[in-house]
Amino acid sequence: MTRFWERSIRGLGFCTLVVFLIASLTPIPNIIAARIQAAEVLQTSDAIIVLGAGTIAKGMLKDDSMRRTIRGIELYKRGLAPVIIFSGDERRNEPSEAAVRAEMARALGVPQEAILRLDRTRTTREESIQTADLLRQRNAKRITLITDSLHTRRAKRLFERVGLEVYPVYSADYATMTSPRDRLWLSMRVAQETLALIYYRLAGYI
């Protein structure tokens, strides 16, 4: 290895360790996360949309999916909207995420007629298009959009793009996490969401 490469790799290693310390021990990821997320708007709407976050296996919801589902049911029970739409794709030979969430809502007392499902949504963009199609039939335009705080900006822009009036609500406010482990995770999510925003913008989706 030449001296130049050795020094470059060592310099990169130093930068990596500095970034690691900043990401885990300082509030910088929290500040960036707070800037990325859209502001919460809690007011009545025509429908509550609970965005998908995936299942682990055999109908077990991922943590994020569970948080979003419970927040959606809670807001429905507070009377924020007359219907609740659960989104979430299906795995092979397993119930869709939307079906599992709908079942949970029924078990928790949400009437069957108030529950709608989007079973074939693989991306946030597909969720926005299919939600708009569904709500157009019901002449509904204002939605309460439930997702985690970091996802709200991208999701809000996508749903506005299909002509809906969007009131974002967080299922979890990640910008408030403070332990080193959580901050490290938050830093990775911030990087992920920033790249997703750039990709969606370059692709012309938002």
Next chain:
Amino acid sequence: MDLFVAIFLVALTSAIAWQLSKRVRAGTGSLAEAASALLDWAGLFSLFFGANLALGVLFVLVVRSVTPFFVSLYLLDSVVLPILSAVQAFLLLHWWRGGQSGSAH
């Protein structure tokens, strides 16, 4: 709080390891050399991790555009990728160093 616990535990086990190394005369190199090796490893890890991620994104986008299959970018959101990148960096670093020490003799 968990930060202080972690620092305390690491400091304690490091002190024990240092004492034991002195007793069995295992530590013959300098700490500066060890720190340089850590920086080299961290640098190589970043390179490999970045390259693996970039290649993964490219792969997903190509599969999406030339086949009817949908592959999610969240496929790359895995704890396995950074661990394997760390292993890659470790092996390459020792391979290089082994080569250097071999040529020096």
